[in-house]
Amino acid sequence: MPCVLWVARNSSAYLSDLVHPMAKLEASSTRLFASAWRPIANMIRVFMLLMTVGAVLGTYIIQGNTAPTLTRVNTGPKPCQTIPQWEGRASEWNHITESNNRYIISFDGVGLRKRVLKEAKSFMPGERQYNYIMEFKTNTLYTINLNLNTCTVTNLTQPWQNHTIPTDATLEDEYELGAPGSGFRVREWSDRLPARRAESWIGIFTIAGCWPIVEIFTDDDPQNPVSFTTRFFDLTPGIANMSVFDPPEICKSQTVHPEPEFEPEPEFEPELEFDPPITNQNFNVTIDDDKDSGPVNSYFKKGWNYLKSWF
Numbered sequence: 677m678p679c680v681l682w683v684a685r686n687s688s689a690y691l692s693d694l695v696h697p698m699a700k701l702e703a704s705s706t707r708l709f710a711s712a713w714r715p716i717a718n719m720i721r722v723f724m725l726l727m728t729v730g731a732v733l734g735t736y737i738i739q740g741n742t743a744p745t746l747t748r749v750n751t752g753p754k755p756c757q758t759i760p761q762w763e764g765r766a767s768e769w770n771h772i773t774e775s776n777n778r779y780i781i782s783f784d785g786v787g788l789r790k791r792v793l794k795e796a797k798s799f800m801p802g803e804r805q806y807n808y809i810m811e812f813k814t815n816t817l818y819t820i821n822l823n824l825n826t827c828t829v830t831n832l833t834q835p836w837q838n839h840t841i842p843t844d845a846t847l848e849d850e851y852e853l854g855a856p857g858s859g860f861r862v863r864e865w866s867d868r869l870p871a872r873r874a875e876s877w878i879g880i881f882t883i884a885g886c887w888p889i890v891e892i893f894t895d896d897d898p899q900n901p902v903s904f905t906t907r908f909f910d911l912t913p914g915i916a917n918m919s920v921f922d923p924p925e926i927c928k929s930q931t932v933h934p935e936p937e938f939e940p941e942p943e944f945e946p947e948l949e950f951d952p953p954i955t956n957q958n959f960n961v962t963i964d965d966d967k968d969s970g971p972v973n974s975y976f977k978k979g980w981n982y983l984k985s986w987f
């Protein structure tokens with residue numbers, strides 16, 4: 677008997693506060709074995725064990741099934757909002773047409789206007805430089821050929837989209853970009869719906885200021901494949917010169933027309949270049965009056981909730 681008591685004290689001293697709460701229960705139960713109340717002690721022991729196991733299991737079930745779901749919905753960073761007016765440059769890869777374009781962008785989320793100046797590539801002789809002014813309040817697209825000083829006025833076919841993270845976006849990751857120690861932190865968002873929809877859009881935005889870094893949009897719809905990667909750089913807040921949204925004089929005489937109009941020379945046979953191929957039934961093309969200019973403007977009819985192409 678003294679031996680049992682000694683063991684009980686010993687195990688209690690070692691285990692009670694250090695390792696596990698169950699040890700305390702074991703230790704005190706061992707002590708009770710030494711007394712005359714052995715049957716009652718056993719009943720108490722079993723009862724306490726059941727209570728403990730029940731409590732632990734209950735905690736597990738609540739935490740495992742309810743708490744994390746609520747946590748995921750109710751806490752964590754919300755999509756930030758990019759400043760409504762900004763300017764900058766962008767490089768857009770269209771992986772379907774395997775073409776890369778660089779743009780100078782002025783984005784007016786207040787007046788619902790966009791101005792996109794397509795940078796000419798100096799190594800492509802004959803390539804024209806285009807300025808696109810998009811007025812979403814009047815549903816008008818001005819396509820200005822800066823080399824020929826001509827203007828084509830057509831209707832926009834895409835709805836207005838704020839350039840920011842959609843409020844229903846899913847947070848994918850948060851990390852530092854750039855050199856170790858002197859980088860900056862970004863968050864990566866997507867349109868993925870957990871267990872319901874794979875992502876077709878990924879947007880990487882800075883945590884400080886909510887500035888776009890990279891956007892990727894893809895849709896493998898066989899009728900209408902889309903795949904864009906756009907990088908943003910040299911961004912500045914505000915619009916330095918609001919006049920960039922004013923259509924030039926050459927556009928004033930034009931009226932908005934649904935079909936592109938042009939006055940070809942008598943012998944002029946317009947060369948249509950489709951980008952992507954004409955077989956794409958959701959695709960629409962506007963052409964210009966210069967046969968060397970290539971595609972002037974093109975966009976998809978299909979509307980998405982997420983930003984992808986710049987025009």
Ligand SMILES: *[C@@H]1O[C@H](CO)[C@@H](O)[C@H](O)[C@H]1NC(C)=O
Pocket residue numbers: 757760785836837838840
């Ligand atoms: C987004 O654009 C709509 C117009 O389509 C506007 O009413 C809304 O305020 C804009 N939201 C933000 C955050 O700029």
Ligand SMILES: *[C@@H]1O[C@H](CO)[C@@H](O)[C@H](O)[C@H]1NC(C)=O
Pocket residue numbers: 917918919920
């Ligand atoms: C503002 O933009 C307009 C149109 O592009 C241009 O004619 C004008 O020179 C610009 N003003 C300044 C101060 O840069």
Ligand SMILES: *[C@@H]1O[C@H](CO)[C@@H](O)[C@H](O)[C@H]1NC(C)=O
Pocket residue numbers: 814815831932933934
């Ligand atoms: C072009 O836009 C004008 C004005 O917004 C509208 O009246 C006209 O129906 C549009 N045309 C087409 C073909 O959508």
Ligand SMILES: *[C@@H]1O[C@H](CO)[C@@H](O)[C@H](O)[C@H]1NC(C)=O
Pocket residue numbers: 831934935957958959960961977
């Ligand atoms: C292209 O757009 C014009 C007007 O904008 C419309 O009449 C025509 O049906 C469109 N074509 C296709 C293939 O969507």
